[in-house]
Amino acid sequence: MAEFDIIIYGATGFTGRLVAEYLVQNYAGDSLTWAMAGRSLTKLEEVLDAVGAPATTPLITANADDPAALKAMTARATVVITTVGPYTLYGEPLLAACVETGTAYVDLCGEPNFMHAMIAKYDAAAKASGARIVFSCGFDSIPFDLGVWTVEQECIRRFGKPAPRVKGRVRAMKGTFSGGTFASGKATAAAAMKDPAVFKALIDPFALTPGFEGPSQPKGVLPEYDEAIGAWVAPFMMAVINTKNVHRTNFLAGHPYGEDFRYDEMMVAPGLGDLGKAAAEAIAKMNPMNSDKGPAPGEGPSKEERDAGHYDIAFIAEMPDGQSITATVKGDRDPGYGSTSKMIAESALCLVRDVKGEGGITTPGAIMPEALIKRLEAHAGLSFSID
Ligand SMILES: NC(=O)c1ccc[n+]([C@@H]2O[C@H](COP(=O)([O-])OP(=O)(O)OC[C@H]3O[C@@H](n4cnc5c(N)ncnc54)[C@H](OP(=O)(O)O)[C@@H]3O)[C@@H](O)[C@H]2O)c1
Secondary structure, three states: OOOEEEEEEOOOOHHHHHHHHHHHHHHOOOOOOEEEEEOOHHHHHHHHHHOOOOOOOOEEEOOOOOHHHHHHHHOOEEEEEEOOOOHHHHOHHHHHHHHHHOOEEEEOOOOHHHHHHHHHHHHHHHHHHOOEEEOOOEOOEHHHHHHHHHHHHHHHHHHOOOOOEEEEEEEEEEOOOOHHHHHHHHHHHHHHHHOHHHHHHHHOOOOOOOOOOOOOOOOOOOOEEEOOOOEEEEEOOOHHHHHHHHHHHHHHOOOOOOOOOEEEEEEEOOOOHHHHHHHHHHHHHOOHHHOOOOOOOOOOOOHHHHHHOEEEEEEEEEOOOOOEEEEEEEEEOOHHHHHHHHHHHHHHHHHHHOOOOOOEEEOHHHHOHHHHHHHHHHHOOEEEEEO
16 A cells, blocks of 8 residues: 555646646545645645645655656655656656556656657566556547547447447547647657657657557548548647557557557548638648747646637547448547546546556556546546447
8 A cells, every 4th residue: 555546746837736626626535645746845835725735735846857756756656647748858767766666657648759768668667567657648648549449349349340440530629738738749849850760750650569560541641521521621730649549559458449450530620611621721731839939838728718628529430341330529628738637637546446457558548448438427527429
């Protein structure tokens, strides 16, 4: 039994603070034991007040570049939630500490180059120590990972086999991004500019399935008319992360979606005909990460913006004989922060309370699909349905 069920590392950041607030608002009076951690005690004390946490909430200081302090911290927890990013810059020592102390770890990583490198370096050690390391427990990539899992389960139930082709189609999404996400996008781009191997990992759909390469995947880089939904679709920025996680889930679970599985994600453009086409072309040209100016670390969408946000994603499974099944995943709040903070908190709770699972670097879809869907529907404003 560890001293704490959960430690939130990065509680002073924009997203970490929302995670702390979520636990305060939803798990007060529960038997959950948790602490907040970061590099600055003064800042942690400010957050404690700001989120209304009990004054007795333990505060732990550890800098991301101090392996001894990190190890002393991870040894005290069953699960560490980390929102200290960019993970490419600050993530490895914490992950290494969790692997060493056999502590479960959940993060919000949307940096495939980091994930690719960490799998190569720490997966075997995590298996040996029993540390359950789960990347991408936010909007990247839970709704996508578990949306594909949901529609494939239904195909297996109804047709006796999985669909070899699934299309993720983002029908609606309202929200903006934070300074931490902007910095992480920049850190990933900088790493790719410096190192061709990083660039290769970013464009390889199978970068997170070492030793396995499936069939050629739809590129999803140009607007196109999609007969399956009767609308124009445009490239979706997060696809580069989510598609890799979906393939990793399939890989880790022994290919329940088949070894010939093909998957892409696109944004559905508003409007019909030429209007839809023009909208898809406009979306394809937008890339907020291309700008030099973005929010600073610690900044992000206001409470009003978070509360007004939402998303709606369709997962269309196509069988070779022309039959198809669509699953829908919806979430309340803005995807990146309001919804993400709930998703990562519930992922950690799921590892504490609902699933055991073996050590290793895994995905939500591989280690806890059913239990996490139940939690997200019960507590986090998500719904998973078959149309
Ligand atoms: N996957 C998703 O859907 C999703 C959604 C949201 C966010 N994210 C990711 O989550 C990460 C955090 O985003 P954010 O907007 O919350 O970032 P943020 O506001 O900049 O917060 C970053 C946190 O990291 C801490 N930190 C920075 N350097 C540190 C160090 N050397 N030692 C210890 N702590 C350190 C900061 O501490 P101080 O307060 O002391 O500076 C702060 O607590 C980013 O990588 C972002 O891309 C992903």
